[in-house]
Amino acid sequence: MAGARPTIRAISESVGCSVTTVSMVLSGRAEEFRISAATRDRIIQTAREMNYQPNLHARNLRFGTSNIVAIMVPTLTHRFFSGMAEAFERLARTNGLFPLIIATHHDKTEELDAIDYFISQNVDCVFTANSAAMSEVSKTCRRARLKQIVIDAHNGGGGHVVTTDSFAAAQVLTTRLLQRIAAAKKSGPVYFVGGMPDHSVTRRRLDGFLAALSAHAIAFEGEKPFVPTPFNAGQAREVFADMFARSEKFAGIFVNSLAVMEGLLLYFRQNRERCREVRYAVFDYHPFMEAVDLDYVCVRQNAETMMSMAFSIYLKGLDAGGDQIHFAPYELIESEPIR
């Protein structure tokens, strides 16, 4: 079992040369070291027959580097992050790097464990998407000299960041929502649902939302427009059920994330008409949404573009150009207006 894997030593014994020669040939440096064609071919042939695969643990130990890049996302079950993970994977592999994908479920302990693991694996660079323990994660990376690029989040403490301009996008999105409400000759309060107050991205989106409201001179009556809820469909559903059960006739809802949208749709199934009276702005996108009969405008962040921006920063070297926030493009997707 254990001794099954062929090594360069096994090849050298089979061919009748030294491990040095085998190593030179297999790393494609045969002519550099002027190995005879005959020896070279015998080695290559034997390696193929034995189904030789180099032991990366040995190689990495030797080099002190791993060629591994890692991405840490909160979850893979949401399209935006899975699209990001896939784009990451493809970019890594086309650049000869090995991609490590980890989902940490918005959990600080899991995130810090993942970083420790990356350090142990000698990971060269970690791309952290929207992390719960942002500042500890960054600190740990810095201490271990693990390169880090932050994606889809703002990082207070410097470092490289590629993200949607949450404030601006939320402002644009909200403005469109207000226009659609006006076009439908509706009126009433507009709520922002989803995310927790300590989540920095939610904070920025909320600020953009509020800025759009005040630009349109919409004073919010009574309570605050922010209805917090974790990024969890079941809990979001309950929040919507409560909201719609109230007598108040609101005109619009800013739905912060797909997880929250999923909660809305769970409620929508049983209360289609009530839900269709309201206009929605969704900060996120899923292709299936286009088949849902609601009146919405949504922000489609482009995970692929974001990822390739981040990757090109990595490939250029993190020191080139210094720390910066790079804003990724996004588009607005709008449903046909209802009624």
Place this chain on the structure above:
Amino acid sequence: MAGARPTIRAISESVGCSVTTVSMVLSGRAEEFRISAATRDRIIQTAREMNYQPNLHARNLRFGTSNIVAIMVPTLTHRFFSGMAEAFERLARTNGLFPLIIATHHDKTEELDAIDYFISQNVDCVFTANSAAMSEVSKTCRRARLKQIVIDAHNGGGGHVVTTDSFAAAQVLTTRLLQRIAAAKKSGPVYFVGGMPDHSVTRRRLDGFLAALSAHAIAFEGEKPFVPTPFNAGQAREVFADMFARSEKFAGIFVNSLAVMEGLLLYFRQNRERCREVRYAVFDYHPFMEAVDLDYVCVRQNAETMMSMAFSIYLKGLDAGGDQIHFAPYELIESEPIR
């Protein structure tokens, strides 16, 4: 940069003991080797201060094993596979194993490259979901003595398999579809859309579909009911556009996979009424579907259950019990009937 990572040697020098002692303490075997409490505490303290993380490449090289388990899925952007990947990840980590997640995009070369990579990484076991190069993948794993568990696919050549009983589930699903068509007092042909003829899982689903048809004495008029298309939303959309453009009034469609369903929904946006005349059976599930106003019944495979079945086979040891096909449970989700 490179010399930044502390090693056990660095700790031993700082503490003033040998690397042996450090190694013993850090692997939690201090009392086994009767290290003095004072030495032990100094070592632990120093390791913490230096932010020591063991070099896994060195450790794995030493042990000849990696503690890595891998999963190979066709894509992460579909809910079923991302759910599977997440479940895998959680199970691996709670069992002290490191999860490697790879998406190979239904591409044979990518799959075989991934397997080679797993071998190089000394991966202990690979879970392969629904692979395009099934038999070559299995053969490569066997040659390299890489344990393999097949998920969500049947494997002709033996080995461990955890899957939905595609034939039976497709038969049950199709039967429900026919019942719903009858209940709506509709009639007409029923098509099976999606997947390619050389895809073994599609084959089995198609057989189950045909069995249900013939059990209901439905003779298919004219052409074959199988409309192949790759698992790609754009291409599936064109196929549906063609089908609906024909004059023939079919009563039902078996939608083989979510990717194909996404294609249907793209068409549905522009042709709601036409699509609503037809009943659907979908071999797959997404929560967003429940918000779509179509008449459907769908199979919800349970990625978590499937994964934990597969993982418990792994934990028990692949030799225990011998090769078997394990069928995972699934459920039927039905929309409200239309009209």
Place this chain on the structure above:
DNA sequence: CTGAAAGCGCTTACAG
């Protein structure tokens, strides 16, 4: 109670 030594598989100066 603690240390010196060997070895996991690989690569790379350094000799010849």
Place this chain on the structure above:
DNA sequence: CTGAAAGCGCTTACAG
């Protein structure tokens, strides 16, 4: 043109 030796960081018999 090819080989012997050292060393990456770790663990584990084996001595003492």
